[in-house]
Amino acid sequence: MLEFYGLTAATALAPLVALPAITSSAGASGFAAVVLGQTLGAAAAVVVLMGWGLVGAHAVAVRRDSPVELQEVYWTSLFTRLAVAAVVLPVVGLIAFLVAPSHAAVVVLAAVGSGLVGLTSSWYFTGLGRSGLVALYETLPQVAVSVLGSVALWSGMPLIGFPVLTIVANVLAVVLAFVRLRGDRATRTVPGPRAIGTSLREQSGLILSSLAAYAWTGFSVTLVATVSPASLALFAALYRVQLLGRALLFPFKNALQSWVSGGADEDRPARTRTAVLVTVAAGVLVAVGMAVLTPLLDGVVFSGTIEVGFGQASAMAVSLVVVSMSLAFSAYVLVPGGLTRIIVTSTVAGAVVGVPLLLAGANWAGAVGASLAILLTELVVLGSAFVLWKLMRRRFTGPAS
Secondary structure, three states: OHHHHHHHHHHHHHHHHHHHHHHHHHHHHHHHHHHHHHHHHHHHHHHHHOOHHHHHHHHHHOOOOOHHHHHHHHHHHHHHHHHHHHHHHHHHHHHHHHHOOOOHHHHHHHHHHHHHHHHOOHHHHHHHOOHHHHHHHHHHHHHHHHHHHHHHHHOOOOOOHHHHHHHHHHHHHHHHHHHHHOOOOOOOOOOOHHHHHHHHHHHHHHHHHHHHHHHHOOOHHHHHHHHOHHHHHHHHHHHHHHHHHHHHHHHHHHHHHHHHHOOOHHHHHHHHHHHHHHHHHHHHHHHHHHHHHHHHHHHHHOOOOOOOOHHHHHHHHHHHHHHHHHHHHHHHHHOOOOOHHHHHHHHHHHHHHHHHHHHHHHHHHHHHHHHHHHHHHHHHHHHHHHHHHHHHHHHHHOOOO
16 A cells, blocks of 8 residues: 555656746746646546546456456457547547637647546556556656656746646556556457447446536636636645645555455455545545645745635645545445445536535635535535435345344
8 A cells, every 4th residue: 555655646746846847937827727728638537537447446456367357358448448538638629729718729738638647557557456567657657747847847948848748648658558468369358349339338327427526626627717717826726736635545545445355255344444444544634734734835836926825725625534535435335336326326416516516606705615615515425425325225235234
Protein backbone atom coordinates (compact mmCIF):
# COMPACT_ATOMS: atom_id res chain seq x y z
CA MET A 1 0.00 0.00 0.00
CA LEU A 2 2.85 2.37 0.82
CA GLU A 3 4.42 1.71 -2.57
CA PHE A 4 1.18 2.46 -4.41
CA TYR A 5 0.62 5.51 -2.22
CA GLY A 6 4.04 6.96 -2.91
CA LEU A 7 3.65 6.48 -6.66
CA THR A 8 0.15 7.92 -6.87
CA ALA A 9 1.10 10.79 -4.59
CA ALA A 10 4.01 11.60 -6.88
CA THR A 11 1.68 11.55 -9.90
CA ALA A 12 -0.86 13.74 -8.10
CA LEU A 13 1.71 16.21 -6.79
CA ALA A 14 3.53 16.50 -10.10
CA PRO A 15 1.03 18.98 -11.62
CA LEU A 16 1.50 21.30 -8.64
CA VAL A 17 5.09 21.79 -9.75
CA ALA A 18 3.80 23.46 -12.89
CA LEU A 19 1.22 25.76 -11.22
CA PRO A 20 3.68 28.51 -10.21
CA ALA A 21 5.16 28.47 -13.71
CA ILE A 22 1.68 28.68 -15.29
CA THR A 23 0.42 31.50 -13.08
CA SER A 24 3.63 33.50 -13.33
CA SER A 25 3.83 33.23 -17.12
CA ALA A 26 0.15 33.50 -18.04
CA GLY A 27 -1.54 34.93 -14.93
CA ALA A 28 -4.88 33.92 -13.46
CA SER A 29 -6.53 33.78 -16.89
CA GLY A 30 -3.96 31.31 -18.19
CA PHE A 31 -4.32 29.20 -15.06
CA ALA A 32 -8.12 29.19 -15.42
CA ALA A 33 -7.78 28.18 -19.10
CA VAL A 34 -5.56 25.20 -18.25
CA VAL A 35 -7.89 24.07 -15.43
CA LEU A 36 -10.97 24.49 -17.64
CA GLY A 37 -9.39 22.35 -20.35
CA GLN A 38 -8.29 19.75 -17.82
CA THR A 39 -11.76 19.51 -16.29
CA LEU A 40 -13.40 19.04 -19.68
CA GLY A 41 -10.75 16.48 -20.60
CA ALA A 42 -11.21 14.66 -17.32
CA ALA A 43 -14.90 14.25 -18.18
CA ALA A 44 -13.85 12.73 -21.50
CA ALA A 45 -11.40 10.47 -19.66
CA VAL A 46 -14.27 9.25 -17.48
CA VAL A 47 -16.12 8.09 -20.59
CA VAL A 48 -13.02 6.61 -22.22
CA LEU A 49 -12.03 4.74 -19.04
CA MET A 50 -15.47 3.08 -19.08
CA GLY A 51 -15.51 2.24 -15.38
CA TRP A 52 -12.33 0.16 -15.46
CA GLY A 53 -10.82 2.41 -12.80
CA LEU A 54 -13.55 1.23 -10.42
CA VAL A 55 -13.90 -2.48 -11.24
CA GLY A 56 -10.72 -3.24 -13.19
CA ALA A 57 -8.40 -3.99 -10.28
CA HIS A 58 -10.97 -6.42 -8.87
CA ALA A 59 -11.41 -8.10 -12.28
CA VAL A 60 -7.64 -8.58 -12.62
CA ALA A 61 -7.07 -9.68 -9.01
CA VAL A 62 -9.49 -12.61 -9.29
CA ARG A 63 -7.88 -13.75 -12.60
CA ARG A 64 -4.21 -13.61 -11.59
CA ASP A 65 -3.77 -17.36 -12.06
CA SER A 66 -5.19 -17.39 -15.61
CA PRO A 67 -2.95 -15.70 -18.22
CA VAL A 68 -5.53 -16.27 -20.96
CA GLU A 69 -8.31 -14.56 -18.99
CA LEU A 70 -5.99 -11.70 -18.04
CA GLN A 71 -5.13 -11.09 -21.68
CA GLU A 72 -8.79 -11.16 -22.61
CA VAL A 73 -9.52 -8.47 -20.01
CA TYR A 74 -6.65 -6.27 -21.19
CA TRP A 75 -7.26 -6.50 -24.93
CA THR A 76 -11.03 -6.09 -24.65
CA SER A 77 -10.57 -3.06 -22.43
CA LEU A 78 -7.92 -1.48 -24.65
CA PHE A 79 -9.73 -1.89 -27.97
CA THR A 80 -13.06 -0.77 -26.55
CA ARG A 81 -11.53 2.33 -25.00
CA LEU A 82 -9.68 3.18 -28.21
CA ALA A 83 -12.97 3.01 -30.11
CA VAL A 84 -14.64 5.28 -27.56
CA ALA A 85 -11.69 7.70 -27.55
CA ALA A 86 -11.87 8.08 -31.33
CA VAL A 87 -15.36 9.51 -30.90
CA VAL A 88 -15.13 11.30 -27.56
CA LEU A 89 -11.85 13.21 -27.88
CA PRO A 90 -12.80 15.19 -31.03
CA VAL A 91 -16.14 16.04 -29.41
CA VAL A 92 -14.56 17.31 -26.20
CA GLY A 93 -12.06 19.31 -28.26
CA LEU A 94 -14.91 21.04 -30.06
CA ILE A 95 -16.74 21.74 -26.80
CA ALA A 96 -13.56 23.16 -25.28
CA PHE A 97 -13.16 25.50 -28.24
CA LEU A 98 -16.75 26.74 -27.96
CA VAL A 99 -16.70 27.42 -24.19
CA ALA A 100 -13.17 28.80 -23.85
CA PRO A 101 -13.33 32.42 -22.59
CA SER A 102 -9.67 32.96 -23.58
CA HIS A 103 -6.61 30.96 -24.66
CA ALA A 104 -8.86 28.74 -26.80
CA ALA A 105 -6.03 26.62 -28.20
CA VAL A 106 -4.72 25.96 -24.69
CA VAL A 107 -8.16 24.88 -23.48
CA VAL A 108 -8.63 22.54 -26.46
CA LEU A 109 -5.23 20.86 -26.16
CA ALA A 110 -5.51 20.59 -22.38
CA ALA A 111 -8.89 18.90 -22.82
CA VAL A 112 -7.57 16.38 -25.34
CA GLY A 113 -4.45 15.69 -23.28
CA SER A 114 -6.45 15.07 -20.12
CA GLY A 115 -8.93 12.91 -22.03
CA LEU A 116 -6.13 10.55 -23.02
CA VAL A 117 -5.79 9.57 -19.35
CA GLY A 118 -8.80 7.33 -19.94
CA LEU A 119 -6.48 4.94 -21.81
CA THR A 120 -4.41 4.32 -18.67
CA SER A 121 -3.41 0.79 -17.65
CA SER A 122 -2.73 1.64 -14.01
CA TRP A 123 -5.82 -0.28 -12.85
CA TYR A 124 -4.41 -3.41 -14.53
CA PHE A 125 -1.02 -3.06 -12.85
CA THR A 126 -2.79 -2.44 -9.55
CA GLY A 127 -4.84 -5.62 -9.88
CA LEU A 128 -1.59 -7.53 -10.43
CA GLY A 129 -0.11 -5.88 -7.34
CA ARG A 130 2.83 -4.58 -9.41
CA SER A 131 3.62 -1.12 -8.11
CA GLY A 132 6.88 -1.05 -10.06
CA LEU A 133 4.97 -1.17 -13.35
CA VAL A 134 2.80 1.74 -12.21
CA ALA A 135 6.00 3.70 -11.52
CA LEU A 136 7.53 2.93 -14.90
CA TYR A 137 4.53 3.36 -17.16
CA GLU A 138 2.36 5.89 -15.32
CA THR A 139 4.25 7.91 -12.72
CA LEU A 140 7.46 8.67 -14.62
CA PRO A 141 5.76 10.16 -17.72
CA GLN A 142 3.49 12.35 -15.56
CA VAL A 143 6.35 13.62 -13.38
CA ALA A 144 8.52 14.22 -16.43
CA VAL A 145 5.95 16.37 -18.22
CA SER A 146 5.38 18.52 -15.12
CA VAL A 147 9.07 19.08 -14.47
CA LEU A 148 10.02 19.64 -18.11
CA GLY A 149 6.94 21.80 -18.69
CA SER A 150 7.75 23.97 -15.68
CA VAL A 151 11.35 24.47 -16.75
CA ALA A 152 10.23 25.31 -20.27
CA LEU A 153 7.60 27.80 -19.07
CA TRP A 154 10.12 29.52 -16.83
CA SER A 155 12.45 29.66 -19.84
CA GLY A 156 9.88 31.47 -21.96
CA MET A 157 7.91 28.69 -23.64
CA PRO A 158 4.38 29.80 -24.64
CA LEU A 159 1.61 28.42 -22.45
CA ILE A 160 0.31 26.26 -25.31
CA GLY A 161 3.45 24.14 -25.04
CA PHE A 162 2.35 22.75 -21.68
CA PRO A 163 -0.74 20.86 -22.90
CA VAL A 164 1.26 19.68 -25.92
CA LEU A 165 3.76 18.07 -23.56
CA THR A 166 0.86 16.53 -21.64
CA ILE A 167 -0.44 14.90 -24.82
CA VAL A 168 3.01 13.50 -25.62
CA ALA A 169 3.43 12.08 -22.10
CA ASN A 170 0.01 10.42 -22.02
CA VAL A 171 0.44 8.86 -25.47
CA LEU A 172 3.88 7.59 -24.46
CA ALA A 173 2.43 6.01 -21.29
CA VAL A 174 -0.20 4.14 -23.32
CA VAL A 175 2.32 2.88 -25.89
CA LEU A 176 4.83 1.70 -23.28
CA ALA A 177 2.11 -0.10 -21.31
CA PHE A 178 0.90 -1.79 -24.50
CA VAL A 179 4.39 -3.05 -25.29
CA ARG A 180 4.57 -4.58 -21.81
CA LEU A 181 1.06 -6.04 -21.60
CA ARG A 182 0.31 -7.18 -25.15
CA GLY A 183 1.33 -10.77 -24.29
CA ASP A 184 2.36 -13.53 -26.68
CA ARG A 185 0.38 -15.16 -29.46
CA ALA A 186 -0.64 -18.06 -27.23
CA THR A 187 -2.58 -15.84 -24.81
CA ARG A 188 -3.35 -12.79 -26.94
CA THR A 189 -7.10 -12.31 -27.43
CA VAL A 190 -7.88 -9.52 -29.89
CA PRO A 191 -11.60 -8.69 -29.61
CA GLY A 192 -13.81 -8.36 -32.66
CA PRO A 193 -16.61 -5.82 -33.20
CA ARG A 194 -19.12 -8.05 -31.39
CA ALA A 195 -16.92 -8.38 -28.30
CA ILE A 196 -16.31 -4.63 -28.29
CA GLY A 197 -20.06 -3.98 -28.51
CA THR A 198 -20.73 -6.40 -25.67
CA SER A 199 -18.12 -4.71 -23.50
CA LEU A 200 -19.67 -1.31 -24.20
CA ARG A 201 -23.09 -2.58 -23.14
CA GLU A 202 -21.71 -4.21 -19.99
CA GLN A 203 -19.82 -1.06 -18.97
CA SER A 204 -22.55 1.41 -19.91
CA GLY A 205 -23.87 1.61 -16.36
CA LEU A 206 -20.45 2.44 -14.95
CA ILE A 207 -19.91 5.04 -17.67
CA LEU A 208 -23.22 6.64 -16.72
CA SER A 209 -22.28 6.51 -13.04
CA SER A 210 -18.89 8.13 -13.62
CA LEU A 211 -20.37 10.86 -15.80
CA ALA A 212 -23.10 11.53 -13.25
CA ALA A 213 -20.48 11.94 -10.53
CA TYR A 214 -18.47 14.22 -12.79
CA ALA A 215 -21.49 16.48 -13.30
CA TRP A 216 -21.02 18.06 -9.87
CA THR A 217 -17.25 17.56 -9.55
CA GLY A 218 -15.33 18.00 -12.79
CA PHE A 219 -17.93 20.17 -14.51
CA SER A 220 -18.20 22.29 -11.40
CA VAL A 221 -15.60 24.71 -12.77
CA THR A 222 -17.60 25.19 -15.95
CA LEU A 223 -20.87 25.59 -14.02
CA VAL A 224 -19.37 28.18 -11.67
CA ALA A 225 -18.01 30.07 -14.66
CA THR A 226 -21.54 30.41 -16.07
CA VAL A 227 -23.19 31.89 -12.95
CA SER A 228 -20.31 33.50 -11.05
CA PRO A 229 -17.40 34.30 -13.38
CA ALA A 230 -15.83 36.58 -10.77
CA SER A 231 -15.37 33.52 -8.53
CA LEU A 232 -13.86 31.33 -11.24
CA ALA A 233 -10.17 31.78 -10.40
CA LEU A 234 -10.68 31.14 -6.67
CA PHE A 235 -12.96 28.17 -7.21
CA ALA A 236 -10.57 26.75 -9.82
CA ALA A 237 -7.80 26.96 -7.24
CA LEU A 238 -9.92 25.23 -4.58
CA TYR A 239 -11.03 22.60 -7.05
CA ARG A 240 -7.46 21.93 -8.18
CA VAL A 241 -6.28 21.36 -4.61
CA GLN A 242 -9.34 19.22 -3.83
CA LEU A 243 -8.62 17.19 -6.97
CA LEU A 244 -5.16 16.57 -5.53
CA GLY A 245 -6.80 15.44 -2.30
CA ARG A 246 -8.99 12.99 -4.17
CA ALA A 247 -5.94 11.66 -6.01
CA LEU A 248 -4.18 11.08 -2.69
CA LEU A 249 -7.05 8.82 -1.60
CA PHE A 250 -6.95 6.56 -4.65
CA PRO A 251 -3.72 4.73 -3.68
CA PHE A 252 -5.57 3.29 -0.70
CA LYS A 253 -8.47 2.21 -2.89
CA ASN A 254 -6.13 0.77 -5.53
CA ALA A 255 -3.95 -1.26 -3.18
CA LEU A 256 -6.65 -2.31 -0.74
CA GLN A 257 -9.27 -3.25 -3.33
CA SER A 258 -6.85 -5.78 -4.78
CA TRP A 259 -6.03 -6.96 -1.25
CA VAL A 260 -9.70 -7.39 -0.31
CA SER A 261 -10.72 -9.08 -3.56
CA GLY A 262 -7.65 -11.33 -3.72
CA GLY A 263 -8.08 -12.77 -0.23
CA ALA A 264 -9.78 -15.98 0.81
CA ASP A 265 -13.54 -15.84 1.37
CA GLU A 266 -13.21 -16.34 5.13
CA ASP A 267 -10.73 -13.44 5.39
CA ARG A 268 -12.77 -10.98 3.33
CA PRO A 269 -14.98 -9.49 6.12
CA ALA A 270 -11.97 -8.63 8.29
CA ARG A 271 -10.05 -7.25 5.31
CA THR A 272 -13.06 -5.19 4.29
CA ARG A 273 -13.36 -3.58 7.74
CA THR A 274 -9.65 -2.81 7.81
CA ALA A 275 -9.71 -1.32 4.32
CA VAL A 276 -12.69 0.91 5.13
CA LEU A 277 -11.10 2.22 8.34
CA VAL A 278 -7.76 2.94 6.67
CA THR A 279 -9.35 4.75 3.72
CA VAL A 280 -11.63 6.91 5.85
CA ALA A 281 -8.75 7.78 8.19
CA ALA A 282 -6.77 8.86 5.13
CA GLY A 283 -9.70 11.04 4.06
CA VAL A 284 -9.69 12.84 7.41
CA LEU A 285 -5.93 13.44 7.25
CA VAL A 286 -6.05 14.70 3.66
CA ALA A 287 -8.96 17.04 4.48
CA VAL A 288 -7.12 18.53 7.45
CA GLY A 289 -4.01 18.94 5.33
CA MET A 290 -5.93 20.78 2.61
CA ALA A 291 -7.63 23.13 5.09
CA VAL A 292 -4.40 24.00 6.89
CA LEU A 293 -1.78 23.98 4.14
CA THR A 294 -3.64 25.62 1.25
CA PRO A 295 -3.88 29.08 2.89
CA LEU A 296 -0.24 28.84 3.98
CA LEU A 297 1.11 27.85 0.56
CA ASP A 298 -1.20 29.76 -1.79
CA GLY A 299 1.43 32.43 -2.38
CA VAL A 300 3.87 29.78 -3.58
CA VAL A 301 1.50 27.48 -5.48
CA PHE A 302 -0.39 30.26 -7.24
CA SER A 303 2.46 32.78 -7.42
CA GLY A 304 0.53 35.30 -5.31
CA THR A 305 -2.18 35.73 -7.97
CA ILE A 306 -4.89 33.87 -6.00
CA GLU A 307 -5.40 34.09 -2.22
CA VAL A 308 -7.18 31.28 -0.36
CA GLY A 309 -8.49 31.76 3.19
CA PHE A 310 -8.81 29.06 5.84
CA GLY A 311 -12.61 29.14 5.73
CA GLN A 312 -12.64 28.88 1.95
CA ALA A 313 -10.25 25.93 1.98
CA SER A 314 -12.19 24.22 4.80
CA ALA A 315 -15.49 24.49 2.91
CA MET A 316 -14.01 22.42 0.12
CA ALA A 317 -11.82 20.16 2.28
CA VAL A 318 -14.62 18.66 4.38
CA SER A 319 -16.08 16.99 1.30
CA LEU A 320 -12.93 14.85 1.08
CA VAL A 321 -13.98 13.00 4.23
CA VAL A 322 -17.28 12.05 2.64
CA VAL A 323 -15.48 11.14 -0.60
CA SER A 324 -13.26 8.71 1.31
CA MET A 325 -16.35 7.05 2.83
CA SER A 326 -18.02 6.68 -0.56
CA LEU A 327 -14.82 5.41 -2.13
CA ALA A 328 -14.38 2.78 0.57
CA PHE A 329 -18.00 1.67 0.47
CA SER A 330 -18.02 1.34 -3.32
CA ALA A 331 -14.62 -0.33 -3.75
CA TYR A 332 -14.67 -2.77 -0.83
CA VAL A 333 -18.37 -3.57 -0.41
CA LEU A 334 -20.44 -2.82 -3.51
CA VAL A 335 -18.04 -3.81 -6.31
CA PRO A 336 -16.94 -7.17 -4.79
CA GLY A 337 -20.60 -7.86 -4.07
CA GLY A 338 -21.59 -7.25 -7.69
CA LEU A 339 -23.78 -4.31 -6.66
CA THR A 340 -22.64 -1.76 -9.21
CA ARG A 341 -26.29 -0.88 -9.86
CA ILE A 342 -26.35 0.82 -6.47
CA ILE A 343 -23.32 2.91 -7.47
CA VAL A 344 -25.06 3.95 -10.69
CA THR A 345 -28.30 4.86 -8.94
CA SER A 346 -26.68 6.86 -6.15
CA THR A 347 -24.42 8.85 -8.46
CA VAL A 348 -27.28 9.66 -10.81
CA ALA A 349 -29.20 10.90 -7.76
CA GLY A 350 -26.15 13.01 -6.92
CA ALA A 351 -26.14 14.56 -10.38
CA VAL A 352 -29.86 15.37 -10.19
CA VAL A 353 -29.36 17.10 -6.84
CA GLY A 354 -25.82 18.38 -7.30
CA VAL A 355 -26.02 20.41 -10.49
CA PRO A 356 -28.84 22.76 -9.33
CA LEU A 357 -27.25 22.95 -5.87
CA LEU A 358 -23.93 23.94 -7.40
CA LEU A 359 -25.48 26.63 -9.58
CA ALA A 360 -27.48 28.00 -6.66
CA GLY A 361 -24.53 27.87 -4.27
CA ALA A 362 -22.18 29.65 -6.68
CA ASN A 363 -24.78 32.30 -7.40
CA TRP A 364 -25.43 32.77 -3.67
CA ALA A 365 -21.91 32.75 -2.21
CA GLY A 366 -19.41 32.32 -5.02
CA ALA A 367 -16.62 29.80 -4.49
CA VAL A 368 -17.63 28.99 -0.90
CA GLY A 369 -21.26 28.40 -1.85
CA ALA A 370 -20.19 26.08 -4.67
CA SER A 371 -17.88 24.19 -2.30
CA LEU A 372 -20.69 23.66 0.21
CA ALA A 373 -22.93 22.44 -2.61
CA ILE A 374 -20.34 19.79 -3.50
CA LEU A 375 -20.25 18.68 0.15
CA LEU A 376 -24.05 18.32 0.33
CA THR A 377 -24.08 16.38 -2.93
CA GLU A 378 -21.44 13.95 -1.71
CA LEU A 379 -23.58 13.34 1.39
CA VAL A 380 -26.60 12.60 -0.82
CA VAL A 381 -24.60 10.07 -2.84
CA LEU A 382 -23.21 8.27 0.21
CA GLY A 383 -26.54 8.28 2.02
CA SER A 384 -28.55 6.98 -0.92
CA ALA A 385 -26.01 4.22 -1.64
CA PHE A 386 -26.07 3.07 1.98
CA VAL A 387 -29.88 3.06 2.15
CA LEU A 388 -30.15 1.10 -1.11
CA TRP A 389 -27.58 -1.40 0.15
CA LYS A 390 -29.48 -1.92 3.40
CA LEU A 391 -32.76 -2.37 1.54
CA MET A 392 -31.21 -4.91 -0.83
CA ARG A 393 -29.68 -6.88 2.04
CA ARG A 394 -33.02 -6.95 3.82
CA ARG A 395 -34.72 -8.12 0.65
CA PHE A 396 -32.40 -11.11 0.23
CA THR A 397 -31.80 -12.04 3.89
CA GLY A 398 -35.19 -11.29 5.41
CA PRO A 399 -36.28 -9.05 8.31
CA ALA A 400 -34.62 -11.24 10.93
CA SER A 401 -31.15 -10.31 9.69
